Amino acid sequence: MKFSIVIPLYNKALYIKETLQSLVDQTKLPYEIIIVDDKSTDNSLHKVKTFFKNLPLHLKKIKVKIIELDKNNGIGYTRNSGFLAATGDVVSFLDADDLYTNDLIKAANVLMSSYSIDFLILGIQFFPSNEILPKINKIKNELTQISSVISVTSNAYCINEPLKLITSTNFYMGVGSNVMLRRTQGTAISFTEExxxxxxxxxxxxxxxxxxxxxxxxxxxxxxxxxxxREVFGSASRKRYNNWSEIDYPPVLTRFKSSTDYYDKRLKRVVATRWINHALLSINSLNQKIIFILKYKVLFFKTLPYFLMHKLKK
Known part of the structure; x- marks a missing residue:
């Protein structure tokens, strides 16, 4: 299988070389690396071009596409642009400050080709904290372990009821772009741009x-x-707010606001709980936290029991 890796790039000069190195160090090389530069104002793009220019000859077979946007459009737009440019069998997104271990593409190739997997979710290790998500002991009853084809796949599973698991409080999908997808399965769907x-x-x-x-x-x-x-101070998940109104409202809560679908409602609850927790941890002043709670009091009190239940289970 051919793997296309899409990297949205905006002002990641400190990290982009290490990210790219993690791709060319793969035991199975990516077929294609697509960089979408969102009008970076540091020297990120220069570092990308220099990196590929200096690749050893045996790595020149990797297809490299560099898309330079003429204005800053945001992460959703850059990911959508990268997906449209991809031509491989499998597409994944890799943030410009994150890393793949050198056996990931090989492991994913074995799993997706041998077991006809269309949608592969990756476990995440944050660094430097070393926290790993999801916590496998909390979801193991929802999984069927896949017999190893090669040793690296010993931690591979099929998800028995995907919608049930990914809408549970103990699962994490969409964090750190932790999905690999057969390209033909995603052509009709786009990231929201805001x-x-x-x-x-x-x-x-x-x-x-x-x-x-x-x-x-x-x-x-x-x-x-x-x-x-990578846990980077100032990223969307670690940003600090002086005013409650600076916090974006999650698109899930708008998109499925009136949905009566069982799994849509479960996902809304999970996202709302995480969002309120994130907001209250990230707003700097007590006064602004109180205003936030008053603004979203209905949502706050709906999710409070689930929030407390999740905390007690930890």
Whole structure:
């Protein structure tokens, strides 16, 4: 199988070389690397071009596409542009400050080709904290372990009821772009371009629902530290707010506001709970936190029991 890796790039000069190195160090090389530069104002793009210019000859077979946008359009637009440019069998997105371990593409290739998996979710290891998500002991009853074809796949699973699991409080999909997808399965769906909080959850949930309508599609989970997500101060998930109104409203809560679908409602609850928790941890002043709670008091009190229940289970 041919793997296309899409990297949205905006002012990641400190990290982009290491990210690219993690791709060319793969035991199975990517077929295609697509960089979409969102009008970076540092020297990120220069570092990308220099990196590929200096690649050893044996790595020149990797197709490289560099898309330079003429204005800053945001992460959703850059991901959509990259997906449209991809020509491989499998597409994944890799943030410009994150890393793949060198056996990831090989492991994904074995799993997706041998077990006809269309949608592969990757376990995440954050660094430097070393926290791993999801917590496998909390979801193991929802999984069927896949017999190893090669040793690296020993932590591979099929998800028994994908919509049930990915809308549970213990599962994480869309964090750190932790999905690999057969390209033909995602051509009709796009990332929302605004807002930019939990937009990955919104996108991959819609893609997954589309995949599952097409018959005997299988959804897999590859655990281990294959995707390393860098904890960067100032990123969307770690940003601090002086005013409650600076916090984006998750697209899931708008998109499925009136939905009566069982899984849509479960996802809304999970996202709302995480969002309120994130907001209250990220707003700097007590006064602004109180205003936020008053503004979203209905949502706050609806999710409070689930929030407390989740905390007690930890």
């Amino acid at each position: 807002p930019i909080i939990y937009e990955g959850i919104d996108y991959w949930y819609r893609v997954l629902r589309s995949v599952l309508t097409k018959g005997n599609s299988k959804v897999g989970l590859l655990m281990g530290a294959h995707l390393k997500v």
